[in-house]
Each structure stands twice: as C-alpha cells, then as structure tokens.
Amino acid sequence: MPPRSTASLRALILEAGPVDQVGIEERVQKYATRSIKKNSKVFALKLAVSMLDLTTLEGKDTPGKVASLCRKAQRPHHTPDIPHTAAVCVYSALVRHARRALGKSPVRIASVATAFPSGQTPLATRLAEVRAAVADGADEIDMVINRGAFLAGEIALVQDEIAAVREACGQATLKVILETSELETYDNIRAASFLAMRVLRNGDFIKTSTGKTSSNATLANNQVMLDAIRDHFLATGIEIAMKPAGGIRTAKQALTFLVAVKETLGDAWLTPARYRFGASALLNDLLRQLEKERTGHYQAPYSFSEASGSY
Amino acid sequence: MARLPILKTPKCLVGGAFIRSESGGVYPIHDATGAFLANFPQCTRKDLRNAVEAAAKALPGWAARSAYNRGQILYRLAEMLEARAQEMAEALAPGRKPSADALREVHAAIDRITHYAGWSDKFQGLLGSVNPVASPHFNFTVTEPVGIVGVLAPEERPLLALLSLLLPIITGGNTVVALASHSQPLPAILLGEMLAVSDLPAGVVNLLTGNRADLLPTFATHAHLRALSAVADARERTDLQTGAADSVKRVTLLPSESPIDWFAERQQGLYHIRDFVELKTTWHPVGA
Numbered sequence: 001m002p003p004r005s006t007a008s009l010r011a012l013i014l015e016a017g018p019v020d021q022v023g024i025e026e027r028v029q030k031y032a033t034r035s036i037k038k039n040s041k042v043f044a045l046k047l048a049v050s051m052l053d054l055t056t057l058e059g060k061d062t063p064g065k066v067a068s069l070c071r072k073a074q075r076p077h078h079t080p081d082i083p084h085t086a087a088v089c090v091y092s093a094l095v096r097h098a099r100r101a102l103g104k105s106p107v108r109i110a111s112v113a114t115a116f117p118s119g120q121t122p123l124a125t126r127l128a129e130v131r132a133a134v135a136d137g138a139d140e141i142d143m144v145i146n147r148g149a150f151l152a153g154e155i156a157l158v159q160d161e162i163a164a165v166r167e168a169c170g171q172a173t174l175k176v177i178l179e180t181s182e183l184e185t186y187d188n189i190r191a192a193s194f195l196a197m198r199v200l201r202n203g204d205f206i207k208t209s210t211g212k213t214s215s216n217a218t219l220a221n222n223q224v225m226l227d228a229i230r231d232h233f234l235a236t237g238i239e240i241a242m243k244p245a246g247g248i249r250t251a252k253q254a255l256t257f258l259v260a261v262k263e264t265l266g267d268a269w270l271t272p273a274r275y276r277f278g279a280s281a282l283l284n285d286l287l288r289q290l291e292k293e294r295t296g297h298y299q300a301p302y303s304f305s306e307a308s309g310s311y
Numbered sequence: 312m313a314r315l316p317i318l319k320t321p322k323c324l325v326g327g328a329f330i331r332s333e334s335g336g337v338y339p340i341h342d343a344t345g346a347f348l349a350n351f352p353q354c355t356r357k358d359l360r361n362a363v364e365a366a367a368k369a370l371p372g373w374a375a376r377s378a379y380n381r382g383q384i385l386y387r388l389a390e391m392l393e394a395r396a397q398e399m400a401e402a403l404a405p406g407r408k409p410s411a412d413a414l415r416e417v418h419a420a421i422d423r424i425t426h427y428a429g430w431s432d433k434f435q436g437l438l439g440s441v442n443p444v445a446s447p448h449f450n451f452t453v454t455e456p457v458g459i460v461g462v463l464a465p466e467e468r469p470l471l472a473l474l475s476l477l478l479p480i481i482t483g484g485n486t487v488v489a490l491a492s493h494s495q496p497l498p499a500i501l502l503g504e505m506l507a508v509s510d511l512p513a514g515v516v517n518l519l520t521g522n523r524a525d526l527l528p529t530f531a532t533h534a535h536l537r538a539l540s541a542v543a544d545a546r547e548r549t550d551l552q553t554g555a556a557d558s559v560k561r562v563t564l565l566p567s568e569s570p571i572d573w574f575a576e577r578q579q580g581l582y583h584i585r586d587f588v589e590l591k592t593t594w595h596p597v598g599a
Binding site: 296297298299300301303 | 360363367529532533534535557558
C-alpha cells in the first residue's frame with residue numbers, strides 16, 4: 001500500500017500536475033513499434049554508445065577493474081568508427097584510480113556520492129563525500145535524494161539537500177537520482193522531478209534509479225521524467241538533461257528509449273550532454289549489434305569481453 | 312447436433328515456449344486427401360536468432376547435468392513418445408489411416424532415443440583416454456560439448472531423420488536449433504509438444520518450421536552456432552561450408568542426392584556423438 005501523501009506532497013503534485021497513468025503506459029508501448037533499419041539503426045547504436053555512462057558499482061570493485069573499465073570506455077571496440085563512451089561511473093573512493101587511468105581523455109568521470117544507494121547518512125557526511133570525489137577529479141556527481149524525507153512530506157528538506165549538494169559540486173555536473181521504484185507513483189515521480197529541477201543548473205541531470213533495487217528504469221518512468229523536463233524547459237528555458245539507469249541491457253531497449261527522447265524533446269536532447277544511459281552490460285550488446293550491421297552476420301556474445309567462460 | 316471441431320494451431324517450440332513466427336508468416340499444408348490441414352509458422356532469420364539465444368541460455372545448465380541425468384531425461388522422452396505412438400503415426404501421414412510404415416518409423420524413433428539414452432553416460436569413457444607420456448605427468452583427454460548446434464533436417468522421414476540428427480548432439484551435452492522438414496512439418500510440431508513435457512530443460516531443443524532457403528544462410532553464418540549437422544544438396548553444402556568457414560564451425564553433412572536409409576544401424580552410435588564433442592587434454596604433474 002502506498003503511504004498516504006502528506007499535505008505538502010499533495011500540494012507539490014497539484015502544482016506539478018498529475019500524470020495520466022493509462023495514457024503514459026499506452027504511449028510508451030507504441031515506441032517499441034517504430035521501425036529503425038540500416039543507416040538509422042547504425043546511427044542510433046553509435047549514438048547510444050556515445051551516451052553511455054559505463055558503470056561499475058560493486059562491493060568487489062578494485063583499482064584494476066576500474067582501469068580496465070576506463071580502457072573499454074575510451075576504445076570500446078577495435079573497429080575505428082565507434083565513439084568513446086560519455087563517461088565512466090564509479091564509487092567515490094575509486095575516482096582517483098579512474099582519473100589516473102583516463103588522464104586527459106575526453107571520457108568524463110562520474111562518481112556516485114552521498115552514501116549511494118540509500119543516502120541514509122548525515123548531510124555533512126554526504127557533502128564531504130561529494131567534495132572528496134570532486135577533489136579527486138570527478139567531472140560529474142550522481143547523488144541520491146532523501147526518499148524517506150520526500151515520502152514523509154519534508155519537501156523543503158529534500159530540496160535544500162539537493163541545493164547543498166549542488167553547491168558542493170562546484171563546476172561538476174550534478175545528476176539527481178530520484179530512485180523511481182521507491183517513489184511508488186507516477187505523480188510522485190513527476191513531483192520529485194520538478195522538486196529537483198527547480199534547484200538545478202542548465203545541463204544538470206535527473207536520473208531514474210540507482211540500479212540497486214528490484215525495479216529499475218522503465219520506459220514509462222523515463223517518459224514521465226522527459227515530459228517533466230519538457231514542461232520545465234517551456235516554462236523556464238532551462239535545459240535539464242536525463243539519465244535512465246538500471247535494467248537497460250539490450251540494444252533494442254536502448255533504441256526504444258532514444259525514440260522516446262526524439263519524440264518528446266526532439267533532436268536538441270539527442271546528445272551525450274543532454275541524455276545518458278547508466279549501464280554496464282548494454283555496451284557489449286550495442287557493439288554486438290554494430291558488428292552484426294557491419295558484417296551482416298549474427299555475432300556470438302563471447303566475442304565482446306563478457307561471459308568468457310561460457311559457450 | 313453437429314459439433315464444430317477445434318483445430319490445433321501448429322506452433323514451434325523455442326525456449327520451452329510455443330511460438331508463432333515473429334513475422335506472423337505462415338504456409339499452408341494439405342493432408343493426403345488434399346484437404347487443408349493447417350497453417351505452419353514460416354520462421355525467419357529473426358526467429359532463428361531468438362532460438363539461438365534460447366539455446367545459449369539453456370546450454371550451461373544442460374552441459375553441467377550429470378551424464379546419468381541426461382540419460383534419464385532422454386529415456387523419459389522415449390516414454391512420452393511410446394505413449395503417443397499412434398498419434399505420432401497419424402501425424403506422419405495426416406488424412407490417412409496410419410500405415411505399417413508410419414508405425415515402423417515411430418518405433419524406430421523410440422528405439423533411437425533409447426539407444427542414445429544408453430550412450431549418455433558411456434561415450435565419455437570411450438572417447439576420452441588416459442595418455443602415456445614421457446614425463447612425470449598424468450595426461451588425460453576428456454570430452455566437452457562444442458556448444459550450440461544447428462540442424463537442417465531432410466524432407467523425408469520427418470520424425471526419424473530429425474531425431475537421428477539431433478539426438479547425438481544433445482546426448483553430448485550440446486543444445487540444438489533445428490529446422491524441420493518443410494513439406495511434412497507436423498511430426499516436428501508434435502515432437503515439440505512431447506519434448507516440452509519430457510523433463511528436457513527449456514531451450515535444449517528448439518524446433519523451427521519454414522523455408523529452408525530463407526534460413527540456410529543464417530544457419531551457416533551465425534557466429535554463435537558452433538557446429539552444423541545437415542542433410543543438404545550440393546549447392547547447399549557449398550553455402551553451408553563457405554558460411555561456416557568465417558566463424559570456424561564444425562560442419563557434418565549428408566548428401567541429399569542419394570537416398571538415406573534412416574533405419575540403418577550406421578545412422579546411430581558413438582561416432583555421431585563424437586562429431587559434436589571437443590576433446591580436451593590436460594597435463595597434471597605426478598606427485599613425488
């Protein structure tokens with residue numbers, strides 16, 4: 001049972017406008033029916049590679065693993081015309097290893113900070129983590145919002161915390177993770193999007209999920225947030241970027257998400273500065289499909305640096 | 312009152328589920344009297360791609376089963392077919408009373424399954440070996456599955472030939488994507504229904520129906536298929552070998568020009584299993 005909305009949360013939802021659940025779900029189903037073939041497909045696959053935040057967020061991450069992730073981000077495949085990924089995304093303690101591996105490479109370093117994924121530490125600790133990550137060389141900070149406070153109706157507290165993290169970021173780009181699966185309703189997701197966007201700068205991101213819960217980025221959640229970005233842009237002229245994360249594993253899914261961007265926000269958002277995918281397994285499937293398009297033959301997954309022990 | 316009969320829609324077994332072609336395409340098949348029998352899925356290369364994904368998912372689990380367990384599962388399939396032998400004989404010649412020949416084919420198919428059920432925990436000992444070497448090492452050779460194998464069944468003997476091709480492959484711990492007879496697809500559809508209830512894990516055998524010429528180039532070039540077993544004419548053999556060369560896959564071919572006696576003893580046995588296993592040799596130092 002979803003928790004009862006408090007008066008302040010209800011007021012925010014009313015202000016942001018409610019979401020038509022049936023309409024959104026019907027609309028996103030249609031995105032999968034678009035026929036994208038040949039040149040358009042190759043274009044979209046390469047665009048998706050260039051929009052990737054190649055991610056490793058595991059307890060067993062080591063400096064060596066981060067270094068090989070950085071090499072893969074810089075040169076995902078031996079064929080020359082495949083772009084580098086937008087960024088690598090690592091835990092804050094590993095940022096300095098990523099910086100050493102990447103040097104002056106155009107691949108940016110994103111770091112999850114603010115006690116990812118729960119966010120349940122004192123604000124001072126979270127801000128210190130953000131400052132440390134930026135000092136170590138992070139270009140982008142992925143923060144989690146205080147979902148407990150949001151659902152309890154402490155809207156102003158959530159917004160103040162986002163603003164405080166934004167200040168701690170300095171020049172670094174901020175990505176605000178709403179953790180949609182814990183917000184329970186589309187109305188809440190839209191309300192939380194507006195709450196975050198009102199304190200964000202041009203080019204900062206809102207992001208669906210941590211990838212650490214059972215339900216991750218869905219096409220419908222993505223659509224609710226894209227609609228919110230469009231409405232915010234039309235009202236204020238501020239261009240907020242978007243990052244779905246978690247659960248996007250296949251090239252086909254990625255193409256469907258790009259269709260949603262194209263049809264909601266237009267070509268201006270079809271760039272790595274305005275749209276990102278947070279994923280790890282996705283890159284190999286994108287490369288596999290690009291190789292299929294290049295050679296005309298279906299490829300085996302073990303040719304793309306995964307599942308080397310499998311058949 | 313006359314009852315309106317409910318006709319069965321033939322569907323292909325892929326990943327343990329019964330699918331229509333993703334394209335929605337079908338082709339009609341008529342029975343012996345010329346009456347319309349059913350529309351069969353006209354599978355495309357995308358269906359083949361999906362079937363390979365299903366076979367890939369099933370492979371590690373199937374390869375890791377104990378040899379004894381694989382034998383039990385194959386024997387269970389023979390039990391399923393024995394119980395429905397009459398129905399299968401009717402499927403071999405729809406519209407006609409099952410002939411002695413159809414029953415003979417079903418019985419031979421059941422015996423063939425039992426034959427390979429017996430081999431499943433015995434071929435390792437005969438194909439593997441402990442090798443004498445001139446240094447203080449244990450040196451032994453063991454069998455491993457090659458991976459996902461593509462099968463192109465001939466037009467004739469739509470049950471016995473199909474099973475003769477795919478049984479040695481799954482006995483060796485591989486998984487299969489098979490294209491059934493184009494002109495007589497009903498036995499393969501029925502076999503799929505039996506496989507689905509035979510304890511065989513989903514995706515170990517995937518059966519497609521459709522046009523050979525549409526699918527043959529993809530069978531040949533799909534890099535994730537590690538071997539092919541086909542009955543093919545001269546031109547198809549060239550295409551399969553050329554396509555397979557790129558991804559370095561094993562190709563076992565039987566020419567379709569001369570008639571094949573599928574009942575013959577030489578259509579079963581250890582050497583058919585050997586075609587689809589890799590031999591791995593290991594050196595292990597002898598302790599002091």
